[in-house]
Amino acid sequence: MxxxxxxxxxxxxxxxxxxxxxxxxxxxxxxxxxxxxxxxxxxxxxxxxxxxxxxxxxxxxxxxxxxxxxxxxxxxxxxxxxxxxxxxxxxxxxxxxxxxxxxxxxxxxxxxxxxxxxxxxxxxxxxxxxxxxxxxxxxxxxxxxxxxxxxxxxxxxxxxxxxxxxxxxxxxxxxxPTEEKGPYITRITTGRVIDYGIKDANNMGAAMAPAAVDTIKAYFQDTGESPNDFDLIVTGDLGRIGNEIAIDLLRKEGMPINKTLKDCGVEIFDHAKQDTHAGGSGCGCSAVVFCGYLYKLLKKDIFKKILLVSTGALLSPTSIQQGESIPSIAHAVAIEGQLKG
Amino acid sequence: MxxxxxxxxxxxxxxxxxxxxxxxxxxxxxxxxxxxxxxxxxxxxxxxxxxxxxxxxxxxxxxxxxxxxxxxxxxxxxxxxxxxxxxxxxxxxxxxxxxxxxxxxxxxxxxxxxxxxxxxxxxxxxxxxxxxxxxxxxxxxxxxxxxxxxxxxxxxxxxxxxxxxxxxxxxxxxxxPTEEKGPYITRITTGRVIDYGIKDANNMGAAMAPAAVDTIKAYFQDTGESPNDFDLIVTGDLGRIGNEIAIDLLRKEGMPINKTLKDCGVEIFDHAKQDTHAGGSGCGCSAVVFCGYLYKLLKKDIFKKILLVSTGALLSPTSIQQGESIPSIAHAVAIEGQLKG
The missing domain is CATH 3.40.47.40 (Stage V sporulation protein AD)
Structure with missing residues (x-):
């Protein structure tokens, strides 16, 4: 291997x-x-x-x-x-x-x-x-x-x-390379395309949640780590609905993650005031939440270890018009402020 | 480095x-x-x-x-x-x-x-x-x-x-990994996006030719090799017009490549009989010419060393509608039937 x-x-x-x-x-x-x-x-x-x-x-x-x-x-x-x-x-x-x-x-x-x-x-x-x-x-x-x-x-x-x-x-x-100061990328888990049959292009959180769960599960199975090893597990942009579904699916998989599971799409907007419905999305969402917020808190040692799980809904207007469901994918990147030993 | x-x-x-x-x-x-x-x-x-x-x-x-x-x-x-x-x-x-x-x-x-x-x-x-x-x-x-x-x-x-x-x-x-039989990928040259200002979406060969030339030039500058080291240098799909432009540009760069410079888009169709105008294109073009024709001839030792230079026109209907020219890119992959030494 x-x-x-x-x-x-x-x-x-x-x-x-x-x-x-x-x-x-x-x-x-x-x-x-x-x-x-x-x-x-x-x-x-x-x-x-x-x-x-x-x-x-x-x-x-x-x-x-x-x-x-x-x-x-x-x-x-x-x-x-x-x-x-x-x-x-x-x-x-x-x-x-x-x-x-x-x-x-x-x-x-x-x-x-x-x-x-x-x-x-x-x-x-x-x-x-x-x-x-x-x-x-x-x-x-x-x-x-x-x-x-x-x-x-x-x-x-x-x-x-x-x-x-x-x-x-x-x-x-x-x-x-490693010689530079942290934070460091210590592990990555590459996602498979998952599709539970959701066809509603206005509910991408529901479509992406199973992909996020599949990749999070793979990360913990492959590494033997547990969610408790992380300060934060943060999905790309499931939004509020997708986040709830992910928590539910993870619980059913015997992996109860509550407090540490956040979502970039939920964090970036003020739900009550900004009228963004289920939350933020788009490639830029986990990009700016990571490059802005998360990176700076890793630098300041407020977060010591996070798992960034960006999630993507791989639909196209053509695939929706042709009656297809929404294939989704999630990739995980483990980032640590300092290296051990 | x-x-x-x-x-x-x-x-x-x-x-x-x-x-x-x-x-x-x-x-x-x-x-x-x-x-x-x-x-x-x-x-x-x-x-x-x-x-x-x-x-x-x-x-x-x-x-x-x-x-x-x-x-x-x-x-x-x-x-x-x-x-x-x-x-x-x-x-x-x-x-x-x-x-x-x-x-x-x-x-x-x-x-x-x-x-x-x-x-x-x-x-x-x-x-x-x-x-x-x-x-x-x-x-x-x-x-x-x-x-x-x-x-x-x-x-x-x-x-x-x-x-x-x-x-x-x-x-x-x-x-x-190397332990398996050849052919082998020995070197790769990753392209930069090149744009000479061509705006005609029906003449992609002309738009892509400078990108192919830029990458071919980079390959030979970086490696110190010469076109004579190759049985074949084959561009992705410049077509007949782009191929002529590329030969011309390479000559002006002091790199006369004639006989060994072919193009997947020219090779795949019979120009005289198949009514395909300037030739083939599309991601599938260099894919099937490589995976079919070139790979089999490398396997049979008829080609010993080739440089595959797939070329891409990175236009979108939106960019064309907005009056933009066509950015293009080419990536080179050197493939050899046997490893030396």
């Missing part, structure tokens, strides 16, 4: 890559939410000086990567690889950002699981000795996603209470 | 991963082309028993992976990771195949460069000691691509002579 693989789905890094720098950029609504103080840049206009939402989203990616590099006095040429992805068809946001950044580029698609997917592959590049610096980044934008996946905003459609609000934001994280 | 990196963009594998098995499945038109004898399965109906082209494309991916595994008597559970991507919005073809295959899944998007992208990342997983078996697969389908990127087929639109014909096909390759 491959020497770094433990169990069926998990890689344990012998030399855990360090996350040396992160940047988070969010839109105006996210900037009024409960995590406001943790974001590096809050836009006051979600067009960000561009003439379309898609281009604004792409600019967020570009600026997030540049700022993450600047914080460590790195030039863009110092970065070996860019792993990026977003929700837009053909990754318009990532591809156009990559054009301007000129870093060798791997485009990824995992819907809202993409932040954990990009962190996983970036960590593999570093730990395998293939690169010195790798950047992992993802983005989403409420207005570009809404018109692509649902309705033109101009229609003013009502949204069902199970629906989630796509986060406007981009997060970027730069990884380097 | 990372120990396996040479130059700016190239990784040299210390223990080159072996490609132990490939499968290629193509549609009826590809099955009438000049490479017909090399494909494992030729469909007589491009719906493949499904009720939509998208589902037919997804079935090709699934069957290609299953057959590639079967050839080496592997069960799907033996495969550690699936790297897959396609042209459809939100990777409908790959995501639904991954749902049925149940292999831990990384979704990729690099347009028609995806086969080289998936081979690159699969090789990294194997050589880094992260996995024992990894499958790399991509697909495209003329009818699903045409209605997504251009016009409903029912309109019977005329196609300009610069346009390319999306290949209906899927290729899958299984990689394992």
């Amino acid at each position: 491959a020497k770094k693989k433990i169990g069926k789905q998990t890689i344990q890094f012998i030399d855990p890559p360090s996350i040396i720098s992160t940047t988070s950029i969010v839109g105006p609504k996210e900037g009024k939410g409960p995590l406001s103080q943790y974001f590096d840049i809050i836009l006051d206009d979600d067009l960000y000086g561009e003439d379309s939402w898609e281009k604004a989203e792409s600019k967020m990616v570009k600026e997030a990567v540049k700022l993450a590099a600047m914080q460590k006095k790195l030039h863009l040429e110092d970065i070996d690889y860019l792993f990026a992805g977003d929700l837009l068809n053909q990754l318009m946001s990532s591809s156009f950002a990559a054009r301007d950044l000129r870093i060798p580029y791997f485009g990824l698609f995992g819907a809202c699981s993409t932040m954990a997917e990009s962190l996983s592959l970036a960590a593999i590049m570093i730990e395998g000795g293939f690169a010195d610096y790798v950047v992992a980044t993802t983005s989403s934008h409420f207005s570009s996603a809404e018109r692509q996946f649902r309705f033109p905003l101009e229609l003013g459609n009502q949204r069902p209470l199970t629906s989630q609000w796509t986060v406007t934001g981009a997060g970027a994280a730069i990884l380097a | 990372a120990k396996k990196k040479i130059g700016k963009q190239t990784i040299q594998f210390i223990d080159p991963p072996s490609i132990i098995s490939t499968t290629s499945i193509v549609g009826p038109k590809e099955g009438k082309g000049p490479l017909s004898q090399y494909f494992d399965i030729i469909l007589d109906d491009d719906l493949y028993g499904e009720d939509s082209w998208e589902k037919a494309e997804s079935k090709m991916v699934k069957e290609a992976v299953k057959l590639a595994a079967m050839q080496k008597k592997l069960h799907l559970e033996d495969i550690d990771y699936l790297f897959a991507g396609d042209l459809l919005n939100q990777l409908m073809s790959s995501s639904f195949a991954a749902r049925d295959l149940r292999i831990p899944y990384f979704g990729l998007f690099g347009a028609c460069s995806t086969m080289a992208e998936s081979l690159s990342l699969a090789a990294i997983m194997i050589e880094g000691g992260f996995a024992d078996y990894v499958v790399a697969t991509t697909s495209s389908h003329f009818s699903s691509a045409e209605r997504q990127f251009r016009f409903p087929l029912e309109l019977g639109n005329q196609r300009p002579l610069t346009s390319q014909w999306t290949v209906t096909g899927a290729g899958a390759a299984i990689l394992a």
Whole structure:
């Protein structure tokens, strides 16, 4: 068996890559939410000086990567690889950002699981000795996603209470070898596609919850750890409904996780005041919650060990029109502030 | 510098991963082309028993992976990771195949460069000691691509002579550590996004040619090798027009490559008889030309060393509507039948 693989789905890094720098950029609504103080840049206009939402989203990616590099006095040429992805068809946001950044580029698609997917592959590049610096980044934008996946905003459609609000934001994280200070990525669990037959594109939390549970279960089976080893297990963006379903499913699997199971989509908005229904979603959601809030609390040693489980609903408007259910996926990344021993 | 990196963009594998098995499945038109004898399965109906082209494309991916595994008597559970991507919005073809295959899944998007992208990342997983078996697969389908990127087929639109014909096909390759027999992936060069300002979505060859040249140049600069070291340098799918531009640009760069520079999009169809204008394209194009034709000739020692340079035009209908030019990318994978020494 491959020497770094433990169990069926998990890689344990012998030399855990360090996350040396992160940047988070969010839109105006996210900037009024409960995590406001943790974001590096809050836009006051979600067009960000561009003439379309898609281009604004792409600019967020570009600026997030540049700022993450600047914080460590790195030039863009110092970065070996860019792993990026977003929700837009053909990754318009990532591809156009990559054009301007000129870093060798791997485009990824995992819907809202993409932040954990990009962190996983970036960590593999570093730990395998293939690169010195790798950047992992993802983005989403409420207005570009809404018109692509649902309705033109101009229609003013009502949204069902199970629906989630796509986060406007981009997060970027730069990884380097163990020699750098933490936090460190110590393990990753790569998800399988899970589909319990949910067909309602306005209830993605319900579709994604079983995928989150499958990956969390795999992580604990593969590693022999228990939820008590973590300060926080945080799913990507199940939202309030998906979060409840996940807690319920985990209990049925004999894995009662209550207090430590949070969700990026629940944390980012104030449910009572911000009218975001089931909570936040989008690739940018777990990206900015991780690169903003979680990373900073790991740095300050307030969190010692977290499990980030970004979740993605792999539906397309075409698959929904063809009567298909929603395949979902979740990838887990274990991040620790300090290395033991 | 990372120990396996040479130059700016190239990784040299210390223990080159072996490609132990490939499968290629193509549609009826590809099955009438000049490479017909090399494909494992030729469909007589491009719906493949499904009720939509998208589902037919997804079935090709699934069957290609299953057959590639079967050839080496592997069960799907033996495969550690699936790297897959396609042209459809939100990777409908790959995501639904991954749902049925149940292999831990990384979704990729690099347009028609995806086969080289998936081979690159699969090789990294194997050589880094992260996995024992990894499958790399991509697909495209003329009818699903045409209605997504251009016009409903029912309109019977005329196609300009610069346009390319999306290949209906899927290729899958299984990689394992060096101990297995060749061919081997010895080096990879990861592309940057290049954009020379071409805005004509019906002339993707012209848009992609500079990206192919950029990556080929990087490969030879990084490695110190010369085109004479190769039996064949084969671009993904520049088509006839892009191929001519690439030869011209390479000559201007002081790198005259003539006889050894071929293109998967040119090779797969009979230009005179099959009415495919500038040639084939689509993720499936370099996938089936590699997994069918090239792999078999490497196995038979007719080719000793090739450079596969899959090229992707990263446009989306939205980016074209917004007046953007076409960003392109190319990834190179050096494949050798035998290892020296």
